Amino acid sequence: xxxxxxxxxxxxxxxxxxxxxxxxxxxxxxxxxxxxxxxxxxxxxxxxxxxxxxxxxxxxxxxxxxxxxxxxxxxxxxxxxxxxxxxxxxxxxxxxxxxxxxxxxxxxxxxxxxxxxxxxxxxxxxxxxxxxxxxxxxxxxxxxxxxxxxxxxxxxxxxxxxxxxxxxxxxxxxxxxxxxxxxxxxxxxxxxxxxxxxxxxxxxxxxxxxxxxxxxxxxxxxxxxxxxxxxxxxxxxxxxxxxxxxxxxxxxxxxxxxxxxxxxxxxxxxxxxx
Numbered sequence: 001x002x003x004x005x006x007x008x009x010x011x012x013x014x015x016x017x018x019x020x021x022x023x024x025x026x027x028x029x030x031x032x033x034x035x036x037x038x039x040x041x042x043x044x045x046x047x048x049x050x051x052x053x054x055x056x057x058x059x060x061x062x063x064x065x066x067x068x069x070x071x072x073x074x075x076x077x078x079x080x081x082x083x084x085x086x087x088x089x090x091x092x093x094x095x096x097x098x099x100x101x102x103x104x105x106x107x108x109x110x111x112x113x114x115x116x117x118x119x120x121x122x123x124x125x126x127x128x129x130x131x132x133x134x135x136x137x138x139x140x141x142x143x144x145x146x147x148x149x150x151x152x153x154x155x156x157x158x159x160x161x162x163x164x165x166x167x168x169x170x171x172x173x174x175x176x177x178x179x180x181x182x183x184x185x186x187x188x189x190x191x192x193x194x195x196x197x198x199x200x201x202x203x204x205x206x207x208x209x210x211x212x213x214x215x216x217x218x219x220x221x222x223x224x225x226x227x228x229x230x231x232x233x234x235x236x237x238x239x240x241x242x243x244x245x246x247x248x249x250x251x252x253x254x255x256x257x258x259x260x261x262x263x264x265x266x267x268x269x270x271x272x273x274x
Contacts, residue, residue, distance in 0.1 A: 006082035007034040010041040013080075029209045032138050035091060038083035039134055042067075043101055045080060050105040057109040064109075068102050071095050091141045097133055100126040113178035117190070120165075120179065121158065128161035129154040132201075135214075139206050149204035156198030156214070160221045162191045166228040170235045188229045188263070195222050196261045219252040222261055226251075229263045 014037040028036060049063045071088075072095070074081035087093065104127035114120050132153035136145040145153075165172065165179040166187065172179060180187055195218060205211040220240060226247070227238035240248070247264070254261060 001077055001079060001082050003082060003086050006079040006086070007038065009079035010034070010037040010083045013037070013041040013044060028213055029207045032207070032210065034083070035087040035138055036135070038080065038087045039131075041080045042084050042098070043131070046102060046105045047108075050108040060109040061106055064102055064106050068099065071098055091138055093134060093137055097130045097137075100130045111177050114181050116181055120162065120181065123179075124158040124161045125154065128157040132157040135210070136201075136204070139210055145204060149201060152198050152201035152204065154198075155194045156201055156218055156221075159191050159194035159198055159225075160217070162187065162194070163221050163225050163228065166191075167224060167238055170237065184228070184234075188225060191225055192222070192261045192263070195225070195255075196258075199255050199258050199261075202256070215252060215255050216248075218255045219248050222251045222255070223248045226264050 011034065046064060046067055049060055049067075055063075070078075070081050071084075074085040076082065088095070088098075104123065107123065107126070114123065133145075133150055136149055136153050139145075140149075162180075166184065169180060182190075198218060202211055202215055205214060223244055224238060224240060227240075227244075231238060251264070253259075
């Protein structure tokens with residue numbers, strides 16, 4: 001399989017399963033779309049193994065173990081392996097970052113309820129933070145991003161993950177999963193602080209287009225956090241829609257100007273759920 005054909009398959013996977021990963025956005029620089037798609041396809045496939053289907057935990061872990069091996073010895077006839085191997089080689093990406101992602105997926109096969117905030121942070125450091133670090137490394141190549149840039153990126157990714165936990169809290173409880181060991185008010189306060197710290201990552205992103213993509217992602221995440229903070233019914237699952245566009249734009253100005261991030265009301269005119 002040619003490298004170009006492999007990348008095209010990864011792009012189709014990314015566009016078909018697009019969630020919170022900035023693959024389909026026109027803001028992403030064209031030279032990074034294929035590498036980002038390869039990373040996304042790898043993560044999507046591993047996530048599906050961890051969460052989808054009826055296989056037992058041992059079987060899922062065995063498959064994830066083969067993915068770890070294939071990071072070192074990719075299959076020549078597998079599109080994701082071929083594209084990812086090319087991306088790793090061209091951008092000199094450390095395999096340890098991908099190993100952390102796989103560690104998180106292995107944890108998902110035998111989830112234990114989190115009882116401390118430290119456990120939440122440790123989980124996010126594997127499940128979410130590597131994605132932002134990989135984007136930074138693509139953006140900075142052939143140089144390496146600074147530790148402060150990676151720290152800010154980690155804060156953004158962790159905040160997005162915790163926001164997703166808040167959004168899906170009722171569904172997760174129904175599946176027997178407990179990700180949030182503190183009361184919602186305290187979790188929300190800490191998550192605003194994470195987003196605020198994470199805004200510093202914008203100053204370290206070299207590509208203007210990617211900087212706007214990340215800024216929009218943060219603004220959308222903070223808006224979702226606002227929705228979670230103001231919901232009256234804990235069983236409600238907030239969702240962003242066109243009616244929230246004005247609020248997202250308002251949050252974007254806060255992000256770009258590094259203004260303190262605290263809960264903001266969502267007006268009826270521009271997008272209340274009420």
